[in-house]
Amino acid sequence: MAEARLVTVEIAGQRYPIRSGLDPGYVAELAAYVDQKIRSAASAAPASDIQGLAVLVALNIADELFRTREQQSSSSGRLSERAMRIEELLDDVLLQDTMRQAVNAY
Template sequence: MADDQSKKRTTVTIYGQQYTIVGDEQPSHINQVANYLDKRMKEYKAYNPYLDTTRLAVLTALNVVDDYIKLKEEVNKDKDSEG
């Protein structure tokens, strides 16, 4: 239980809903992540206005993870070419 008490609580708003995030990260980092997600959800909603929130969240997650994997592969490719 002592570990739970040392964790930071940060309240963020993503797509109009408030969430309390509990973890070790700094509130500034959590806010940056939440703001990025909120922005991306709003971008995808503009292109797909008929998506419900659940489908919008899944579409956004798929695209963000796709970006992450591509970036990770690029970084690994760059590391391999250096060595």
């Protein structure tokens, strides 16, 4: 991780100084994402306070993370199964080729 730098971001109209070793542009991108989520939640529930909106947004982002992890895990499992099947097919082809060569040698 790079040396920590101070990056000031704005979320829901509030400025926050963030000390991070991440790229400042990336930190700004993260903050913009959170800001957009809070603004979206605020328009859906205009009477909510900022703390309630922050909790709602945190839950929504956690849901996105969990669903993405599940999709990745599922995709990874399918890829592993396909790789194993391809390996089995290759083993069969190699065995047949070896047997054919042995028969032709006699």
